[in-house]
Amino acid sequence: xxxxxxxxxxxxxxxxxxxxxxxxxxxxVVFIVIVTTAIAGVIGALAFMSGxxxxxxxxxxxxxxxxSLMQEIQQMxxxxxxxxxVNAPTASGYGDCTNPQNASLNxxxxxxxxxxxxxxxxxxxxDYGGFTMPGGGCAGICRIGDATALAGLNAYSASVAIxxxxxxxxxxxxxxxxxxxxxxxxNGPANTTIRLTGFKVRYAPRI
Numbered sequence: 001x002x003x004x005x006x007x008x009x010x011x012x013x014x015x016x017x018x019x020x021x022x023x024x025x026x027x028x029v030v031f032i033v034i035v036t037t038a039i040a041g042v043i044g045a046l047a048f049m050s051g052x053x054x055x056x057x058x059x060x061x062x063x064x065x066x067x068s069l070m071q072e073i074q075q076m077x078x079x080x081x082x083x084x085x086v087n088a089p090t091a092s093g094y095g096d097c098t099n100p101q102n103a104s105l106n107x108x109x110x111x112x113x114x115x116x117x118x119x120x121x122x123x124x125x126x127d128y129g130g131f132t133m134p135g136g137g138c139a140g141i142c143r144i145g146d147a148t149a150l151a152g153l154n155a156y157s158a159s160v161a162i163x164x165x166x167x168x169x170x171x172x173x174x175x176x177x178x179x180x181x182x183x184x185x186x187n188g189p190a191n192t193t194i195r196l197t198g199f200k201v202r203y204a205p206r207i
Contacts, residue, residue, distance in 0.1 A: 179201045
């Protein structure tokens, strides 16, 4: 006897037992939404990174300018008199000076001094009070002794504020005029602001 075997197409199976073929419309819609959301997130992250990729460079450059200026100022003498004053070697107080360096800490003493002058340059920490770049003959960021603006730094500016901080806090044992606080602020592109604070202490009467 020959046995006949028949095969039913899955679509002909009883209700509830049909085989699942492909994706349903709902599944396709959910998949498209998920993929679209993921792509949008990646594109947004790439756009943010691209728009802020220059920030680290601007910050590093601003830090370099601030550190260089701070080092320059701190290496200057901190004396009662302008170093060019004939009384500078012997003065034991500002009253002994023809050109005392305690004026207002808001500019060089004498006023004819310039950071860029070869004949009459800044020669004391106090000379830098109120100093700014651009300014004083420099149209941008300039090296000491040269008023030529450095290329590529036109978007940056720098300023210096100096104040007496002796007689209080860590400097309580020092006369009020025996310690100076130096604040260097540099502004740059992409809202970059760097502020450094340093100190200079007179550790001998004529230094």
